[in-house]
Amino acid sequence: MQQKSAKHIARRDFLKMAGIGGVVFASGLAGGRNALAAYQDDFYFVQLSDTHWGFEGAPNPDAKGTLPKAVAAVNSLAEQPDFIVFTGDLTHTTDDPVERRKRMQEFREMTSQLKVKKLYFMPGEHDASLDNGAAFQEFFGKTHYRFAHKGVNFIVVDNVSDPTASIGEAQLQWLKDELATLDKKQRLVVFTHRPLFDLAPQWDWATRDGAKAVELLMPFQNVTVFYGHIHQEHHHMTAHIPHHAAKSLIFPLPAPGSVPKRVPLAWDPAHPYQGLGFRDIEAEAAKPALEITELPVIKA
Template identity: 45%
Template sequence: MSKPFDRRKFLKVSGMSLGVGALISVAPAMAGGGPSATLRRWFRRQNGEELTPFNLVQLSDAHVGFQGPPNPTGTKAFERAIDVVNGLDPQPDLILFTGDLTHEAEAPGEHAKRMQLFQTLTSRLKSKKVMYVPGEHDAALDNGVLYRQFFGETHYAFDHRGVHFIALDNVSSGKPAVGTEQIEWLKRDLARYPRTAPIIVFTHRPLFDLRPDWEWFTRDGDDVLNALAPYENVTILYGHIHRHDVHQTEHAMHYASRSLIFAFPDPMTAGDKKPVPFDKEKPFRNLGLQSLAEKKGRLDVDDVELTLREFGGTDGVQQILKSGESL
């Protein structure tokens, strides 16, 4: 029986990280069959795939439809991120989008238009395998009804190149919670896999108490982490906090991606949750994405901040803001 997870006893690893690795297979393959060899044989039997190198990208918090002083450039950072991803060589196997694809609108027709615009923008991606989970701005007002019409189920699981991926929904109930039904589904899903299986969970809110007074937590996150606790190689990707951050809880590494609209301050030092002021000289400052690569049983996670290339200074900002202008 696993030890229950205490959300108050987590280790903050780093607030900024380049190339931080989360081990997904500790032992090398050995002649005669060591732990890694056994793991690879098991996945080959289970789904026809062994653990092989792959790349993936995490995007988060585009908030398509948002308008306000923290970022007057609208979707331009999102478009810039698409260009960055399209420039990667090799192209990512998967793109995981961890919520707040859109900014909510009380009128369903307006919110649907924002979701349509989001889909139009993502259609520019060269890599077509894009997986989504909702954020509260996508799904909280109507319990995910409109989101499902555009993007499908809010929680699901799949295997890719020997790694088990789990999409969790901790927003569409209208509360910061996963819910009993989904947690029971998670337990059934995990029961099919050995404790050495490499697992990547992607969700919107942090599953631990990062800053509860800022709504940076999941009410029943302990139950999710307890379900995952027996598994040795767990990586959790999330968004919501609009900044890169790294934490460790038990066997799990938690990585938050930067947003694509505006940044929030460091929760460990800031008193108030106020967006970082817009910088006219560097309008994409603090915005970005995460690039992940599986290499010989190790998952390397890189924090990537967007750059302007030729767009810089006041003139560059005006060029970005031109109607119809794309980066």
């Protein structure tokens, strides 16, 4: 098994010494390394979510500056990630198809300033539900797809292009077919925008047929789901499958069901960008679990 490089160790130590994040979750099946197919090499990737480019007004007085700051924060990481994934709501919704495309073009131009050029995009309902993902596909490609990286399989599931908040039978069949080609011991990471489980259906924090997708994933011994949509860090288990929601890069939302109405949390001038952030996810060859580190937009 390959040992961690000095550069890899330096990145983790840098995060700890800088005080800009902590490992908050070790995500994976506690079945032991021998029960699972190994990573080919250590690596890490970054997840950003819910940038809502085009949003203006309260509660974020820096709506046009937060995404550029996040890009700068990622570029300043001591070691650059292998790739970056954006889990939806790249832009804020608009009924105007011309404005929708303008926002997507601006978003693409800003993210092109990232040092890392291997970027993976998926839509949120703000990007795709009004036109079934047509504009998104013009700028970013397919809304659902699969890729592999250093022994880990990644699957992007689109649960937003259908305005009923469904994955749909055609895509579920695609998912079933893709999973059929994989060994049940292989490590699998799934990206969605909405949660696949019923977190808060009254707030649109669910996927109508998400349980069908989870059922297809159940036979896999080590599968982890990362999603966005709820604008906060959240961790949930369905049997042995962990689901991790990411913070937003525009405004935080209240805890699921904690208040009668889902409204953005107020901006705190004394603690600007509080509740906003992104994360790195680390895969080490010597460990069966993924390690998640939450990072702020601006260092405290």
